[in-house]
Every structure is written in C-alpha cells, then in structure tokens.
Amino acid sequence: MTSDHISSLRNPSSIKTRFAHRFVLALKKLSMDRASSSVSMADRYKRYRKVRAAAYASMASSVGPKRAWARALLRKIRNRKMGSNLMKRLGSRTGLLKKRTVLKPRNHREMGSEQENSLRELVPGGEGMEFYRLLNETGHYIKCLRAQVKVMKNIIDLYSN
C-alpha cells in the first residue's frame, strides 16, 4: 500500500517529489518543536526564518551535490545556523568566528559587467565561478526555484484546507 503511492506518481524521483518529501518532513519537525500559537512578531519572524531555511535546505539537498549552487546554499545555511548557535552561547566573543568567508579564487574576481555581478550575488555560490559556469548554474537554479514555488503553493493549499 505504501509503495503504491510512489509507483503511482508520474515521476517518483523527480526534483519535485524529493523536495516535497524533505520539506514536508522538515515542516512537521518544525511544527512539533514550536509552541502551538505564538502571536508575537519576533516569534513569527523566527518561525518564518526557519521555514525559509528549511525550504532552501530541502531543495538543495534534494538536488544533490553535483550542482555547485546546491552545495553553496547548504554551506551558507549551515554557517548561518552554526554561527547563530555560537552567538547564542558564547555571546560577543563569537563575532569574529561567526562569519566563515569563502575564499574566492582570484581569477574570477575581476570586474565583470554589472549584470554579471548582480547575477553572481543572486545565485548561491556564484562568486567563485566563471561566467559560462555561472550561466549553467543559473539555468538549473531557475528550474529548481520554479519547482520549489509550485510545491510550496500546493503545500500551503493543502494545509489551509
């Protein structure tokens, strides 16, 4: 019975299904952790941050380590998470340790065109790549973002019914 679900899907191992799995699990975990209702803005904001991080993390992990942007995205999330944990525990001393800067290879740091630079900022991991590779990663990133948005919309609808 359980395997029927997967076999009845059109594409059991597509990005969408993988992302949906992970994201739903993450949401479930988040909802188990937090209080049932917290009206304050700070709590809501924190929850929003966690949900967003879960969305990006589940998307990146379902894409796999072959894509540079997925690796960079996971790295970013991990750094942020560990950085914030350290901050909570150690206070001001971690201000120096918190930011793990990724070393940019020197040959890709030249001043490209304006759009190229802004594209590098947008696509995770775009700083250390050549332009051609950046275009590849951008294409894949756009595809994945679209799938992510669709899945999230479906999830919202299902939740609110």
Add this chain to the structure above:
Amino acid sequence: MERQVEETQLQFRSGIRGSNSQQLGFGFLQAHDVISTKTPQETGGRSFTALLELPPPQAVELLVNEDFQAKTPPHIFHCNTALINRASKFSVFATAGSSPEGNYVVSGSCSMMPDVVKQEPPDFDSHLNSSMPAASNHSPKSLKRKEKVKEKKVNELDIKSKKVAPNDISVGSGDKLPYIYVRARRGQATDSHSLAERARREKIDARMKQLQELVPGCNKISGTAMVLDEIINHVQALQRQVEFLSMRLAAVNPRSDINHYAFLAEESEPAVDNNYQSMFTASMWPEGQISGSRQQYQQLWHFEGLQQPIWGRVEDKSKFITTENSLLSFDFSSNSGTGKLK
C-alpha cells in the same frame, strides 16, 4: 581567355577533389596567371578569387549582387574549398611582387594547409557562410550577415595587403619560409588568443540562448545585457516568491492531524501546475487566485488513514527528529534517483 578560365576552373576542382597539395599549387599558379590578366567584366562571377584584385568598393558591389552564381556544386564544399580560397587570396596579394616570389608564397601557402585544416572544423559553418558568397541560395538573413562581413573584409583587405608586402620580401630572399602564416575567418584577428576567446564567446552565446528559452518573455529581447537583466529579474522574483510562501507557511499553523504523506499524491498533479503557471507571470500574485484550484485537492484527500512512512530511507522513528540535520546533507538512497532535474 575563356578557355583559360575553364582550365582554371578545372584545376580548382581537381585540386579540391584530389586534395593534393602539389596539384593545388599548380592550380593556383595557373589561376594566378589568369587573374593578373583578367578584367572585372570578364569574371562574370566565374572566379571568386578575381574579385580580390578589384578595388574594394567594386568587390563589395559584385558580391552584394545576387546574380553571382555558384559554379561549384555544393557537395564539393569541403574544408578544402575554404582553404583554397584563403590560399588563393594569399596568392593574389603576392602578385604585387614578381611571379617567382608568387611561387614561393604559394608553396608556402600549400605547406601551411595542415595547420589551417586543424583550425577549420570548429568554425567551419559560419566561415563557409561568410567566405563563400558565391552560393546563390542565401536567405535574406545570411545576406545581411554577408554584407556586414564584407564591410569588415574591405577594411581587412587594405590592412592585409599592407601586411603581406613585407612578407613577400622576406620570403623571396631565402628558400625557407620565415613563419607559418595562418589565416582566420574574414574580418577577424588571427592570434590564438582571439580564437580561443571567440570559441568561448560562442559557447556563452549558446548558453544565453538556452536561458532565453527558459525565462519567459526573453525571446523578443535582443542583446546580452537585456537578457541578463530579465534573467536577474526572474531570479529575484522567484526568490521573493519563496520568501513570501514561507512566510505564509509559517503563519498557517499546520494541524497535527494532517497526514503529511498525502502530499506525495498532490505533487503528481500536472493540472494544478498548469493553473499556477498561467498565474505566474507577475512577481507577486494576489491570494484570491489560489483558491480557485482548491477543490481539486479534496478528492485526493483519502489518504488520511496512512500511518506508515512511504520512503525507503526513513526506516526508524528517530530519523524524523533529525530531519533538519539530514536536510543539511545530501543523503542519497534509491529514491533519490539521479541528480538531474526532471
């Protein structure tokens, strides 16, 4: 005169078919003699190389006229024809000096052919378009391209004719050639750097075309900068959507009685996606539109009794709690399949 022209043509063709450098050398010598005595009117479109002797504006005019019919059938157009044209260009320039020098130069051009052959394959098609205006059945698009190329060629003719003169002198003095003279496409520089750059640029342009198809509304835009702008806007819009949706998800409190594995069935619904796709051109969408497709979900809402996890990799309960950690790593199981995006 006409007979000589015919002979030349035969020499050309035999040279092409045989691809024998020696033959080509002879063919060019013949052409070389013929060309020096030809007048523009007599060419009548027969010999393409004769044009190169003309002053540039006339050459351009002749080339632009579409009644410049191709005499060689298309199947003869191998790499060698392009080479021959280049080499013949070379020989024509050499008429500035005396004919013995022309011989040397021509033999030099024959010896250089292996090098040029190597460079041919990557840029063959576009080169063929630009350097063989003799082909009659050109579409208007390639005609425009021809004209553009011709303007460059005109300039380059001037430049190259000046450049070749000192070469002639140095070649004529000794038996050996001073260096291998590599010809590139018309209107473009010859050093290896620029060739590599050009290949790179072509790769990038091909990628940009693919991205244009991916991003909606980019097909009409021309020019790399604008397309990049559109792509950037699209990516920003998608990221904003993700943030907005995660805010909504955080606000919508998930009821614990909802069975999450039911979502699996939802993701296989393509009809839903089409709905969303049509709504999805603006960066932000009004919430009212989403409710239109809600009724589709309710018919699939019969999986609530499902208790067991469906995935192969989630084997014990403890894994549920560590989902957050597992998200931050790539765990691959049979379910994950390929890394490619479908």
